[in-house]
Structures are given as C-alpha cells and as structure tokens.
Amino acid sequence: MHFLRRPISLRQRLILTIGAILLVFELISVFWLWHESTEQIQLFEQALRDNRNNDRHIMR
Numbered sequence: 001m002h003f004l005r006r007p008i009s010l011r012q013r014l015i016l017t018i019g020a021i022l023l024v025f026e027l028i029s030v031f032w033l034w035h036e037s038t039e040q041i042q043l044f045e046q047a048l049r050d051n052r053n054n055d056r057h058i059m060r
Helices: 010-049
Strands: none
Touching: none
16 A cells, blocks of 8 residues: 555645535525425415416416
8 A cells, every 4th residue: 555655746736625615505505495495386286276377467
C-alpha cells in the first residue's frame, strides 16, 4: 500500500472538501424537493377529494 504513505496535497484536499460540501448541499436539496413534492401531491389529492375546480374561471 504505497499510496497510503504519500501525503495528500493541498489541491487534493481542497477538491475533496469542495466535493464533500457539494454532496451535502445536493442531499439537502434532494430531501427538500422530495418533501415539497409530497406536500403538493397531498394538496392535489385533497382538492380532488373536495371536488374543487380551480379552472372554473377559464370555462366562462
């Protein structure tokens, strides 16, 4: 395991750090979008159950 003895360069550490930060924020945004989409689906299903028609003004 010769590669373990070689110290990691500052450039490689910077790239790894930026990559880790981007990964964390990507996971946060994926979770947030999933949460928002499930909320929108619940609102849509509730509107269908209540038989609400939000496009009534178009039919006039």
